[in-house]
Amino acid sequence: MFVVLSVKLKKLSQKNTAINEVSPDILPRALKATKTNENRLFRIKCKLEAGIGNMASKKPTIKKLRQQADKLFQENGLKNKPSCEVCDKPAKVVHHYTPKSVSSALRYYAPNGIPLCNGCHMRLHRSGDPEYNNKIIAKRGKFWLVDLRGERQKLVKISVKYYQDVIKKLST
Incomplete structure (x- = not known):
């Protein structure tokens, strides 16, 4: 300009x-x-x-910051566990066990991220097969599920500052 x-x-x-x-x-x-x-x-x-x-x-927009935070979340999840949680192939995507639309508090919560290969990720989304969920719960344990349910209850106020804090936390 x-x-x-x-x-x-x-x-x-x-x-x-x-x-x-x-x-x-x-x-x-x-x-x-x-x-x-x-x-x-x-x-x-x-x-x-x-x-x-x-x-x-120009001030950063919430949309741009959310995209940046989502990208960092994916990168961190794949860096921490590079193999698929279901089939042990190389992971390509970090799937949110609890969907992003259901809980903003779990969107960037690391335990909610499940590394999956593209095949398992597509099958999970297309079929909603409970077998996949059972495999994930069996690997991660019941305490993990209880922890997610507890975190899910937290309220998050979405703002530019919130996303800046998330990006800072994910970057370290």
């Missing part, structure tokens, strides 16, 4: 210098155009001085 405003400013400045070379019969129209250009120049200069359009000053 900053570059765009600078380019506009330069173009409008060039137009204003060309006004001096205009014939007298079209001078009134040219002067009107000059006024408009001067107004534009003034607005652009004000924006530049105020720092509007400077990309570095």
Whole structure:
């Protein structure tokens, strides 16, 4: 945006210098155009001085931060346990045992992340086969399930600060 405003400013400045070379019969129209250009120049200069359009000053959005946190959650889950929890093939995805839509508190809770290969992940989502859930519970234990249920009850206020804290925690 900053570059765009600078380019506009330069173009409008060039137009204003060309006004001096205009014939007298079209001078009134040219002067009107000059006024408009001067107004534009003034607005652009004000924006530049105020720092509007400077990309570095934009605040991060919740959507961008959530995407970044989700990516970190996936990376951390695969780094901690690189094999599929069901079939022991190399894991490609970290599946949320308790869906993200059900509990925001468990979205970035490491024990809720189940590393799975693509095949097991697709089968789990397509069929909802209880056999997969039973295998996961058998490997992780009943205490794990009780812990998830306890964490699920926690309330989370979604905000930019929340996601910044999550990203900071996942980055360390």
